[in-house]
Amino acid sequence: MKPCLPLTLLLALGGTAAPAWAQLAVSFTVNTGAAGRRPISPLIYGTNEPLRDADRYGSVRLGGNRLTGYNWENNASHAGADYNHQNDSYLCGGLSASDCNLPGRALSQFYQTARSKGQAALLTLPLAGYVAADKSGSTVTVAQTAPSGRWKPVVFRKNAPFTLAPDVNDNAVYVDEEVNYLVQQHGTTASGGVAAYFLDNEPGLWAENHSRLHPAAATMQEVVTKSHDAALAVKAVDPSAQIYGGVLYGFSDYFSLQNAPDYGSQIGGYAWFVDYYLDRLRQASNTAGLRLLDALDVHYYPEAVGTNRVCLTTANTALDRQARLQAPRTLWQPGYQENSWIANEPWFLTNYLPIIPRLQQSIDAYYPDTKLSISEYAFGGDDDISGGIAQADVLGIFGKYGVHHASWWKMYNPGSTATYISPAFQLYTNYDGAGSTFGSTAVAATTSDIPNTSVYAAISGSDERRLTLVVLNKASQPVQGSFTLASGTAYVAGAAWGFDQSGPSVVSRPAVTGLAGNQFTYTLPALSATTIVLTAAGPLPVTLSAFDGQEVGGQPLLRWTTASEQDADYFEVQRRGEGEASFQPLGRVPATNGSTPRQYTFRDAAPRPGTNHYRLRLVDRDGSATTSAIVSVHRTAGADPTLTAFPNPLPPGEALQVQLPAADGASRQLRVRNALGQVKLLRELEAGTTRVSLPEAVAWPAGVYVVEVSGPHGLLQRQQLMRQ
Template sequence: MSNVGSAWAALAAAVFLVASTQGEVTFRLQLTEVPQEISPLVYGVNDWNRGEAGESLNYTLERLGGNRMTGYNWENNYSNAGSDYFHHSDWHLVNSESEENKSKPGWAVSMSVDHAQDAGRPSLVTLQLAGYVAADGNGTVSEADTAPSDRWAEVRLRKEGEYTLTPDTTDGVVYMDEQVNFLIQTYGLSSEGGVFAYSLDNEPALWAHTHSRIHPDAPTVAEIVRVGADCAAMVKDLDAEALIFGPALFGWGSFVDFSAPDWSSYSGEYDWFVSAYLGEMKKQSDAAERRLLDVLDIHFYPEVSVVTGTDEEGADVYTRITDSTSDDEALTQARLQAPRSLWDSNYVEESWITTWSTGGEAVQLLPRVFESIETHYPDTELSISEYDYGGHQNYSGGLAQADVLGIYGRDGVYAACYWGEIEGYVIPAFQLYRNYDGQGSSFGELSVPVENPDAANFSCYASVDVTDQTFHVVAINKTDAAQSTTLDLSQTGLVFDKMDTYGFSEASGPELVAQGSQEGRFEGSVSLDLPARSAMHFVFHSPEQTEDLLEILGSEADGTLRARYRPSVGAIRSLQTSQDLQHWTDEISVIPGDGLVRELELKPEGTSGFWRITESD
């Protein structure tokens, strides 16, 4: 082991060279002073996927959202499909229920919240802000019956008078505060285990298209800010700790200008609608003297499309990577690269976004959005409450899903909910992080940065489980050949005595497979073998733990002491040396508080020395 002073000096400066050899790639740990927490809510799913397959994912957040929720009437459980299905009003959300339950107020919401609570998951529930909801279940609503008409009930945010748990379904009005009160009376406040968060409706920039019978005119920026702020204030009045997610934007087009008739009134002050929404909601919050937006919520379905054939006239036929049926190789390769648009400045996807919106620059969605948050409404969290990369029955769909979950955790996304079918390779991709051993074991809570020299062909994510101090590495091989890779621990002092391996690949099919365990001494450079087109999870176990103390393992003839050390999770420590117990000098200025065991070499400068661990400044 190298001299401890020089090794940790390099660590503190975060200077790490990327090394790769012919036919191999090295993933090098890049430790920070304070390990970054991975939000457990990034492993969420939209609730329409209730079922046995979903439960095997051990997911962490359940969202009740989608187009149906915009026209949902909590008083009678009717909803409207909008343009998804002939603007049809019916009992779709409760079709599987008994006639008695269908008529119970809030039953569609209760089904979702009950399901989440049975599994110990928090709920994200959508509230209705487009102005009207379905009044009946009498089928298709014609254009002539566009709201206001007797096919719709008016939405009001606040009710004058007392709340009731059995609302009047004939008065033509539905109250949002009465719905929130119903949920509080049924489940308690959010701080008591009730509904965790509320979403300010769903994809409002599309209301004039998807819900043209409810809201035929495109909403304005002023409208969506005003109604969102008013609704958030109402929720906070009833449940101060409940979080507000909004505005559930449908995709890139809405991020840019919201397709709003009044965008020109804001474009001089803001670079895109994301910034405008944040800035205007902050103004509303400042006026109200409380935060009215806790989580900026967006949807992101990749727009990358590739030529997969020609039509009868010889014109190119394009297929979007979100398609889950095609095995076209060009589509597969595009899907493998698409997650890089979330973060990578060196990856420019081929889509209308880079052609017409970014001027040929990389999408870099997360950095762009985080910059808007920092500039216009600091401390707002980020949610991606709908996404799907397609290819569910193709290995590329699984690798892309695993890649995306790693990115969300590493880059600070607060919450995310997968939208597509829970099937095929999507299942082992989630299990890789949330149920890798079939016993509910999961990827760690603290993210450890990893330097990866070849993002086009590999991805790598690392974490620490603070409960049992295991170290986790998820490595993805996007190539069509098995690869021998290296995990470089040489500058960290980390040492492990066991490694378990789990994973899936094109060859194994859509099933997570335990690859076995190895015992021994893992330190310095550890070999990680990755099958072709695979995603693997390596679990490293530390030796017997020490609790924030130095444990002397032995000494050398030159006076060097070998010691084992475990820094407390979250603590920032300095290792100091002294000759007289009065004057102390930092030997290691920064020790990351990640809870992992390290082995150090301590070489006193004099003939004798004393050592201590102290709080770092």
């Protein structure tokens, strides 16, 4: 990431919150009509550093400066200017020393952790030219600048058969072979594997952050060419892979790739580097006959200044807090002028702000249908109410303005636990502690007082019967909100949850009263963020108040509670196992209906090995349905017999024995692949088979093999085997 550096330039503060003595009356209008609807991507609720499981992130990214020099063959990485320019095993955190030496284990550990929590995993591929050769923990000196023995060259295409046991002595690290490893281990993007691949990180800062790896400033032509070549290599392995390119650190990168050496000769008639990058990738895609850029990715650390730049960990003055609360407006509001070197320049203010509409304008002009990703952002104040409100504001903006993916970045501050960031996420992903969410379709919502308030609204799909609002009070006194709901649906009740300056926890708020004719008033506490859930007069399938699961007696036990049920038909329990691409129906539980709480349980008698993901489909008698949040249950190692291939290592001349996991009555398939991914053995197993002897293994040459067992729904378990 680009450090959030202090600025000495102080500008006049614009658009601050109202003074404490003012009494605020604000009008909010929500319109659920089709014209104002936009789908909300769950990937916007993402992070680079997970804080708490209750935040229920939609995605997790493995990125940042460390990934520029990451070597997948041995898990070595390079710290660059962040820490002594050293090569080390930093990315092996949580792995044993032996696992750290296995190819790709740092990536697999990250992927498996994310998927076990129902999160999409997004990874980063190297583009700059070299990756770390060693994990010595020692500084790479200026004399050892690449090329030298401390580095391995990055090659996008191997142009030879892939292997899962790459040669660490061949003086090359192949990007397409890295992707092949991930596909072999975790599946394609389309089948639930890695959700997206970022093309490196902040190329405009390679010379600054990675001077021992890429000492010269990156050129515009270089970044485009490498992006094109890497994307072609990745999509040759997995045509469904999603490529997120650019990964630009901030405005100077958007504008000129940090004043790239060839900016003058290359920019031509383009307004900024973003246009050049998009257009060149579009042209390359047309030539290749396939899309090479699925999302334009940028980083956004606000340049707004109070006393300090607001994203600094030291930005804690009253002016800093005011500026932070207003800073999200630069993402979306035409004509708004923050206190920054960017907005203070009239040419930039007029032609390049606000940021999200301007980036979308470039996408529409130069590479239509490309998605927008913001893979790093931070507004500071992580342990202050101003930071919590700003974070909630930004998440609402991302959904309202069509950002496809976003990942919050925790600024380095050893004393901080980012206490106010988690509740901001939870307003959208888990406001009641039972997994209830904001909604999947944004609808139009406006406020009469933009400096002091924000409002966002969503429904589930096209179903208006539950309307969810997130309302922010940025003022230091209460707001008396008057709400008008323009909808064909009549709302009759409303519940509320929120947090404020009294503490960083989402708690139940007073219910909405006096709701009539789709109008109501509600008092928003000073400096607060509130989720309001409005329900319709007609029957709802179910009001789900709790849903969880845990392993009991080796089997996942699901439990859920409903606050009320009216004309509900049944609950369909759905499951997705590790390596499975989609949820499948597992069973039905009849609804009992009533206005008092109901409790239900469901036991999965034949779960998949590893982590099982569950959700409920809540079905009404008229056939309409909603889907719950996902609950994940990880099975302990002793829950049932696991796949065991032995002896391992396998001595010369000895047959291989395979102990299979407990069967669930279905036939299964045993497969053994060599390091090139070639199938050495494929055997259909009858239901109930738990032990197999493979004398064929005597003839297998020495090397690495992968033993797999699959069932009707896909891969069940896999084990790596070494043949001596």
